[in-house]
Amino acid sequence: MxxxxxxxxxxxxxxxxxxxxxxxxxxxxxxxxxxxxxxxxxxxxxxxxxxxxxxxxxxxxxxxxxxxxxxSPESDCGEINHLVDLNLARVRARLASMQALEQQLMALRGQCATPDKASACGILHELVAAAQGEACACHRPADTGATSDGARP
Amino acid sequence: MxxxxxxxxxxxxxxxxxxxxxxxxxxxxxxxxxxxxxxxxxxxxxxxxxxxxxxxxxxxxxxxxxxxxxxSPESDCGEINHLVDLNLARVRARLASMQALEQQLMALRGQCATPDKASACGILHELVAAAQGEACACHRPADTGATSDGARP
DNA sequence: CCTTGACTATGGAGTCGCTCCAGGGTTTTC
DNA sequence: GAAAACCCTGGAGCGACTCCATAGTCAAGG
Missing domain, CATH: 1.10.1660.10 (Multidrug-efflux Transporter Regulator; Chain: A; Domain 2)
Structure with a gap:
């Protein structure tokens, strides 16, 4: 073959x-x-x-x-459990951060209902404001917020 | 600065x-x-x-x-909507595949309750069987199944 | 016999978004 | 005056492929 x-x-x-x-x-x-x-x-x-x-x-x-x-089929299968557990944990962590991400993007998307000039666009305003550390749909009050935080996904 | x-x-x-x-x-x-x-x-x-x-x-x-x-603030903001929509779609697609993945890994993890010889390990057996196209917890009947399918994540 | 096309080989570069490093120069602090 | 902290450049490395140029091999058709 x-x-x-x-x-x-x-x-x-x-x-x-x-x-x-x-x-x-x-x-x-x-x-x-x-x-x-x-x-x-x-x-x-x-x-x-x-x-x-x-x-x-x-x-x-x-x-x-x-x-x-x-x-080597005679070896202990304990490591297999461990590997699967690790991968499951990895997937779950990624899942949680992506769910948060979806919420943030949805909130962002809701900022612009009708396309117009970019200068009036709610999405862009939101992104700029968020970058400046103002309150935004992405950084909730519970979040550490502000320009120097660590909101990595 | x-x-x-x-x-x-x-x-x-x-x-x-x-x-x-x-x-x-x-x-x-x-x-x-x-x-x-x-x-x-x-x-x-x-x-x-x-x-x-x-x-x-x-x-x-x-x-x-x-x-x-x-x-260029005078430009049309329609593209902004589009970009955000695309990213939202991307995140959602990835989210769906990761949720399926979590289910599959959980099913796999359930195959091994007590660590023993690898030759008797349910996880390994499941992985090998699935690779051979047999029915397994990962490839449900609804799935296209078998060795030549396209179950990419 | 020759061409066409499908198949195979190798080595190397490109993808994405960083991260780290070596080997240097500069500034600040003690 | 020395040590620590900062800055520079260019290049390599990560994971898991993917694509490319260039070249060799083989079977079928004209």
């Missing part, structure tokens, strides 16, 4: 497969006489595993760790 | 300020005799504006567009 067929079968782009090889997630496959990569069914399963983990947004370093555990 | 003071006042790191200058979001400031950047109050307001937009996760290219609109 050549790289193109592997790509079509798994839905992973050819460039990405080669990238995974460089990154050490896939071992270098055999080469045919013309230098083409030749993959075995085991490579297909391994790449499908990687692809599924990536669909779960698990970083490559974690996937590499999971693969090494898969390769 | 030198770059360090600007950084402290706005909460933007020195390196980032120089990066914004390179990226064209901040115009090159005057230099004093020793070559140090010397910023005017207008630069402070501009950088605070950028910082606030970044807190809203608006990409630099969009911020650059907003800044050019701010610079």
């Amino acid at each position: 050549r790289i193109g067929e592997l790509a079509r079968t798994t839905g992973v782009e050819v460039d990405t497969i080669r990238y995974y090889e460089r990154a050490g997630l896939l071992s270098a496959p055999k080469r045919s006489d013309n230098g083409y990569r030749t993959y075995a069914p085991g490579d297909l399963a391994r790449l499908a595993f990687i692809r599924h983990c990536r669909a779960l947004d698990i970083p490559l370093a974690d996937i590499q760790r999971l693969l090494s555990i898969v390769d | 030198r770059i360090g003071e600007l950084a402290r006042t706005t909460g933007v790191e020195v390196d980032t300020i120089r990066y914004y200058e390179r990226a064209g979001l901040l115009s090159a400031p005057k230099r004093s005799d020793n070559g140090y950047r010397t910023y005017a109050p207008g630069d402070l307001a501009r950088l605070a504006f950028i910082r606030h937009c970044r807190a809203l996760d608006i990409p630099l290219a969009d911020i650059q567009r907003l800044l050019s609109i701010v610079d």
